[in-house]
Amino acid sequence: MKIEAIVWLAVSVVILYLVWKTLSPVLSPVIIAATLVYIFYPLHKKFSGQIGARSSAFILTSAVTLMTFLFIIGFAVWMNEVKQSLVYYLNSVFNWLISLNLPPALSELINKLGESISQRFEGYILGYTYSLPKLSLQAIVMVFVFYGILVNARPIRDEVYSLLPAENRDLAVKLMEKTERTLNDLLRSWLTISVLKGVAVTLGVLVLHIVTVGEAIALGIFTVLLELLPVVGGWITWLGGFVYLLNVGEIVKAFLLLVYGIVFVSPVPDMVLRPRVSMREKGINAMISFIGILGGLMAFGVVGIIIGPVVLGLMATLLEEWKETRGVSRS
Template identity: 25%
Template sequence: MNHSRSSVLSWVLALLALLAAFILVDVLATVFFAITVAYLLIPLRRRLEARGLSHWASSAVATVFAAVSVVVVLTPLFVIFSLRFSDLFVLASVVPDSLSFELFNMVYEVTVADALGVVFSVLRAVARSVATALPVVLIKLTLFGFLVFSLVLSGDSVGRTLLALVPAEYHDAATALDTRARETLFAIYVLQAATAVGTFLIALVVFWVLGYDFVITLATVAAILQFIPIVGPSFLLAGMALYHVAIGDIVAAALVAVVGGFAIAWLPDILIRPRLAKETADLPGSLYFVGFVGGLLSLGPVGIIAGPLVVALLVETVALLSDELDVEDDDTAVTDTDVESDSSTPER
C-alpha cells in the first residue's frame, strides 16, 4: 500500500513539475540557473556547518558568497569605465569631421554629426529598452537570490526525497549521475572563470604587440566580456576596428579585427575550454564544445550550462549502461579474441 501511495505521489510530483514549468516559463531560465548555483553551494554550506555555524547561517553565508562573487566579477568593468570615461572624449576628438570612402565608383561621405545622430538614436532606443526591462530584471534577480537561498537551505531534504523515489537497486546509478552533474557544473563555472583569465592574459600580449595604450584596461574589458554569451570580446574588437576606420587607419583596423578576433575572441574558447573540460569534468573536449555551442544556439544563455550538462549526463548514462551490459573495450575484445585463436590453433 505504501509503495502504491509513493508511486501515485511520484506521478503527482512529475505532473505538477511540468505544470509549474509551463506556467513559469518566463522565469524558467532564472530557476534553472538558481538550481545549478545552489547545487554547487550546498557543499560549501556543509563545510560551514562543520565549522560550527547553524544551518540557516551557513546557507545565508553561502548565498552571500555567490552574490559577492558576481559583484567582484562585474565591478572592474564599472570602475574602468568611470576612470576612462574622460579618455573616450579625447579619442572622440581625434575622429575627423567627415569620412569619405569609395564603393562601386561612387564616393560616399559620412559626417560626424550624422554618425552621432545614429549613435544617439541607438542609445536612446537601448535606454528605453533597459528602462522598460529594468523592473523585470530586478524582480528576476530578487527571485534568483531567494531561490538560491531556499534551495541551499533545503537542498539536502530535497535530494533525499528524490533519491527515495528511486528503487534501491538503482541508487548507485543515481549517485553516479549526481556526482557527474555536480562535477560538470563545477567545471562549467570554473571553465568560464578560467577562460576569462586566459582571455585577459592573451589580450594583454596582443594589445601590447599591436602598440595600444592602456593594455591592462583593454585586456580587463575583454576578459569580463567573455562572460557575455555570443558577443564576448568581439564587441570590444569591433568597436576598436570601427574607430580605426573612422580615423582612416585601415591597417590597424584590419590587424585588430583579424589578429584580435583570432587570438582574443576565438582562441580561448578553442584552447582553454576543451582542455579544462577533460581535466575537471572528465568530459572529452569535443563533446563539451558540442554541448556548449549547441546549447547556446538552441537555448540562448541558459544553454551554456544546460548543453554541456546534458551531454555529460548522457556520457555518464552510456558508461553506466556499458557496465551493466558488461561491454568490453575494443582493445580488450581484440586481445581476448587473439588469445582464443592462439589457444585453438593445433601445434605442429
C-alpha cells in the same frame, strides 16, 4: 481499473503542465541560483563549521545580492555598448576564420554559425534591455532561491536520493555521479577560471586606458567565451590588443598589456592551475564540451552553457550503460 488509471494519468499530465507553465518564466534564475550554490557550497561548508549554516548562508547570499545589484546597474548603464562591442568582436573572429581559405563547406558552416550566434545574442540581450523590471524580478527570484537551496542543500540531496527507483538504483546513482562530476569540472574549474580570466582582462584594459568601460566588459565576456571552447583561449584577446596597440604606436602600453596578459590570463594561470583543476584532461571530452556549450548556448541562452554539457554527459553515461547491458545479455 483502466478508467481510474486513465483519470489519474490525465490529472498528472494537467498538474505537470501547470507546474511547467508556472516555473518556465523563472527557470533561468532558478538554474543560475542552483549553479551558484554548487560553486559556493565548499565555502559554505567551511563557514558553517565556524559560524553556523544559516549565518554562512546569509553572508554568501548578501554577497550574491550585492553582485547582482551591481550587475543590474551595469546592465542598465553599459549594456548597449557591451552588446555592440561583443557582436563586433564575434564577427571579427568569424570573418578572420572565413578569410583563412578553408574548404568551402567549412567556410559556409563558420559563416552560418557566426550569423546565428550574433543574432541569437542580440535577441537575447534586447529581450532584457527593454525590460529591466523583468530582469530585476528574475534577480530577486535568483537570490531567494540561492538562499533557500544553500540552507537546505543537504536535505534536498537526501530527498533526491530517496526518490531514486529501487529497480534501477545503480543506473540512477551513476547518472547522479556523472552529473556531479560534470558540474564539478565545468563549474568549479573550467567556468570559474574562465570568469576570473575575463575579469582580469576587463580590469587590465581599463587600468591601461585602452578602451571604454563597455568595451572592456565586452572583452571580458569575449575572453570567457573563448576560454570555454577547446583549442582557443583568452590569450587571443590580449594578443589582439597587443597587435592593435603596436599598430597605433602605443609601444609602452602594448608591452605592459603583453606582460599582464601572460601573467594573469594565459599561459601562466594555465600552467599553475591546470595541474590542479583541469577539465580538459580529467573531465568532459573536448568535442562533447564544445558541442554541449555551443548547442546549449544557442538553444537555451546563457544557462545553456551549463545544460548542454550536462545533458551530453548524461547521454554518454546512458550509452555506456546500454553497451554494458548488451554485452552482459549476449554473454
